[in-house]
Amino acid sequence: MSAYLAEKGLLGRGGKPVSAANLRRHFVRWRIYHVWAEHRVGTDDPAxxxxxxxxxxxxxxxxxxxxxxxxxxxxxxxxxxxxxxTLTHQPTPDTP
Structure with a gap:
């Protein structure tokens, strides 16, 4: 993942690839967010x-x-x- 992100220009401090330890600490939050987002589809404030x-x-x-x-x-x-x-924002077409 670190190498992939570096190829895409997403680097950590000092312009170096993001460390595995740094990615690991965010992984849990991403998994929890995924569950929260499933609930967010049906309500503005998931319990x-x-x-x-x-x-x-x-x-x-x-x-x-x-x-x-x-x-x-x-x-x-x-x-x-x-x-x-951020992820669900759909830009509205410009109206004349």
Whole structure:
């Protein structure tokens, strides 16, 4: 993944490829975001407890293999929503 990102011009500090350790710490958040985004399709404010429950069912754990908690989800809500808006934003055609 690090080499692929470097080929695409996405580099870490000092212009070097992003380290595996850096990528690893973000991977869990991406998996949790995916579950949150599935719920976001149906509601403007996914319930943190429900997202945490689904993460548990899928075997998604937080750092050090701890369960994903509603508190963790709630703490990520603003970032998840920002990402959601960025990824789902559809530009509107210019009208004359």
């Amino acid at each position: 943190p407890a429900e997202v945490a429950r689904v993460c548990g069912e899928r075997g998604i754990t937080a750092q050090y293999n701890k369960p994903v908690t509603p508190t963790l989800i709630a703490g990520e809500r603003a970032e998840f929503e920002r990402r959601w808006q």
